[in-house]
Amino acid sequence: MQQRKRVVEILNEIADLLEIKGVDYKPRAYRRAAREVDSLTEDLSKIYKDGALEDIPSVGKNIAEKIAEILDTNRLEYHESLKQEIPIDPLLLRVRNLGPKKARKIWEELGVTSLEELEKKLESGEIRKLDGFGPKSEENIRKGLEIVKKSQGKNQLSDVLPAATELKNRLMDSGLFDDLSFAGSLRRRKYEVGDVDILGTAEDREEAMDFFASLDTCDEVLSKGSTKSSIRTREGLRVDLRIVGVDSLGSAMQYFTGSQEHNVRLRELAISEGYKLNEYGLYEESSGEKVAGEEEEMVYRELDLSWIPPELREDRGEIKAARDDQLPQLVEIDDIKGDLHCHSDESSDGQIPLEVLVKQAQNRGYSYLAVTDHAETSGIVGGLTDKGVDEHVSRIEKANRDLDGLKLLAGVEANVQKDGSLDLTDNSLQKLDIVLAGVHSHFDLPREAMTRRILEVIDNEYVDVLAHPTGRKLGERGGFDLDWEKLFSRARETSTALEINASPSRTDLEDKLIKRGVEEGVKLSIGTDSHRVNHLDFLELGVYLARRGWCEPGDLLNTLSLKDLRSWLQSPAG
Numbered sequence: 001m002q003q004r005k006r007v008v009e010i011l012n013e014i015a016d017l018l019e020i021k022g023v024d025y026k027p028r029a030y031r032r033a034a035r036e037v038d039s040l041t042e043d044l045s046k047i048y049k050d051g052a053l054e055d056i057p058s059v060g061k062n063i064a065e066k067i068a069e070i071l072d073t074n075r076l077e078y079h080e081s082l083k084q085e086i087p088i089d090p091l092l093l094r095v096r097n098l099g100p101k102k103a104r105k106i107w108e109e110l111g112v113t114s115l116e117e118l119e120k121k122l123e124s125g126e127i128r129k130l131d132g133f134g135p136k137s138e139e140n141i142r143k144g145l146e147i148v149k150k151s152q153g154k155n156q157l158s159d160v161l162p163a164a165t166e167l168k169n170r171l172m173d174s175g176l177f178d179d180l181s182f183a184g185s186l187r188r189r190k191y192e193v194g195d196v197d198i199l200g201t202a203e204d205r206e207e208a209m210d211f212f213a214s215l216d217t218c219d220e221v222l223s224k225g226s227t228k229s230s231i232r233t234r235e236g237l238r239v240d241l242r243i244v245g246v247d248s249l250g251s252a253m254q255y256f257t258g259s260q261e262h263n264v265r266l267r268e269l270a271i272s273e274g275y276k277l278n279e280y281g282l283y284e285e286s287s288g289e290k291v292a293g294e295e296e297e298m299v300y301r302e303l304d305l306s307w308i309p310p311e312l313r314e315d316r317g318e319i320k321a322a323r324d325d326q327l328p329q330l331v332e333i334d335d336i337k338g339d340l341h342c343h344s345d346e347s348s349d350g351q352i353p354l355e356v357l358v359k360q361a362q363n364r365g366y367s368y369l370a371v372t373d374h375a376e377t378s379g380i381v382g383g384l385t386d387k388g389v390d391e392h393v394s395r396i397e398k399a400n401r402d403l404d405g406l407k408l409l410a411g412v413e414a415n416v417q418k419d420g421s422l423d424l425t426d427n428s429l430q431k432l433d434i435v436l437a438g439v440h441s442h443f444d445l446p447r448e449a450m451t452r453r454i455l456e457v458i459d460n461e462y463v464d465v466l467a468h469p470t471g472r473k474l475g476e477r478g479g480f481d482l483d484w485e486k487l488f489s490r491a492r493e494t495s496t497a498l499e500i501n502a503s504p505s506r507t508d509l510e511d512k513l514i515k516r517g518v519e520e521g522v523k524l525s526i527g528t529d530s531h532r533v534n535h536l537d538f539l540e541l542g543v544y545l546a547r548r549g550w551c552e553p554g555d556l557l558n559t560l561s562l563k564d565l566r567s568w569l570q571s572p573a574g
């Protein structure tokens, strides 16, 4: 799993470096291959073992050999030599508004190869003096830089969770541990995770730690002791393992799950109630007697709180809610009846044939799946036109005739134009079961204009769901500047759902805004925005995100039965 990521990363970096060199079309070949490898559902090392690398679409002999070298040695000579030639930190290229041409220019003229140097040159005003840059471009680069800096050292949950789970299973399989769980941000299911925290008990701590440090995925042992050890894996992920005593497992879980803000608040409460709280237990201040430690739930219980699901532990009112017995009954994966944002191969950037979408939905036991292809002008030619909508609807109808227990919804992801209008006529929109509308251009409008634009979309009687409402892309661009109060209340009034886009690079709405939406009584809709078959798995991430946003089943469209969903979609306000 992680090896695949490493291959994808290297292929993309090669493309970046070749672009900086000004090489033609080769970069595109590497990028295409990277995309294909990224969307494989089969294990890459198995494909390699079977000698079938060249069967991967867009992978020819040359790239196949390179992939093999990465799988064998975890590095690639060709990549290393390119990096020598062009010493630019790949992170620099992630800065929005700094394409390969500009990156090359600031490297050649100002010697900038890293984020730090870029920041210095922005501050000294040297960037704006370069040909083709100017104050506006300086400002944009500065914004882009902030975003890349913020995501530095963070990993997406979608990458970390499978890798960490595999590692935890291997530890467990050794038979040396009695019990192992995730703690930290991973247990809280944050969409970006710094390091992985694993916590457990073991009879022979030394032996257990020796095993951990000798895992073949371990690239470097950062520290090693009998209660805590840290390693860096070959894929660059840092993992902290803590072994604690059985009698303090619960309080250690509580402490190391965090968040730090939640812990500070909890400790304050404990003190005000006459207790002392740390990772070893909850103690009565006066007598020193330990009243909880073995079980996490008891730590909360003794403080007169109900147990707080880890996703809520961010100091956003969860402790008061736990005290008042007002915690939400969070949505669970089993409550979900379908995916409301998927692209078939009718979208030019989509790759999933309709039959495959059907199969995937059936495998997951969905009652419905919305096929929401792009409309024509979403910056991508080859989307649905008004004429295409008729064909799309009849294709979906035809597919539904053979289906039992699952229905496809004929949908579209229409494009929001600069003035808030859509790129399909009302006549087309009304033929569809579900209409998503999303912004794919003009991301930088000032607050007032952007708010007016989005309200226009919400007011459109045909729009059911506002797709990826903030437009953010992790590590690339921030969300729109919007008047959220207005937006939430109008969405509620018009029964327009706001999307929880589960695609890892979007995670949009984010948890804080989801929570506010829930408080305002707005409906939310989880969609994976699948373009490749393995993207359908993102649904799970969408549920974690919804839980972090305090969503109960009733807040989501995805928990409705097909019948109720249809009537919600058809009701005049829906």
Ligand code: DGT
Pocket (backbone or CB within 6 Å): 183, 184, 185, 186, 192, 193, 194, 195, 196, 197, 255, 256, 257, 258, 259, 260, 263, 264
């Ligand atoms: P990350 O790794 O940056 O995604 O975020 P976390 O939350 O996993 O943070 P991490 O790995 O540094 O520590 C795990 C948990 O341990 C953290 O959520 C709360 C607890 N913790 C660690 N250091 C401290 C501390 O100095 N004070 C308090 N109150 N809690 C701490």
Ligand code: CA
Pocket (backbone or CB within 6 Å): 184, 185, 186, 194, 195, 196, 197
């Ligand atoms: Ca952590």
Ligand code: CA
Pocket (backbone or CB within 6 Å): 184, 195, 196, 197, 240
């Ligand atoms: Ca840690």
